[in-house]
Amino acid sequence: MKIHIDTNVCTGHGVCEGIRPDxxxxxxxxxxxxxxxxxxxxxxxxxxxxxxxxPTQALRLEG
Known part of the structure; x- marks a missing residue:
């Protein structure tokens, strides 16, 4: 399992960080x-x- 971050669309809202800051x-x-x-x-x-x-659909889970 791998997380891909599209840095071209990420705007740093931090929703993901709020879910899993680790x-x-x-x-x-x-x-x-x-x-x-x-x-x-x-x-x-x-x-x-x-x-x-x-909110910007910058994350994708693979696997």
């Missing part, structure tokens, strides 16, 4: 970055929620 972080550049890429199936629901709630 995985997502809005950087000083105003774009979300991954804090961790060690995902497990236990994380899937939260990751799907982050993808679904992203």
């Amino acid at each position: 995985i997502f972080e809005v950087g000083d550049d105003g774009i979300v970055h991954l804090v961790s890429e060690d995902f497990t199936e236990d994380d899937r629901q939260d990751l799907e929620d982050a993808v679904d709630q992203c």
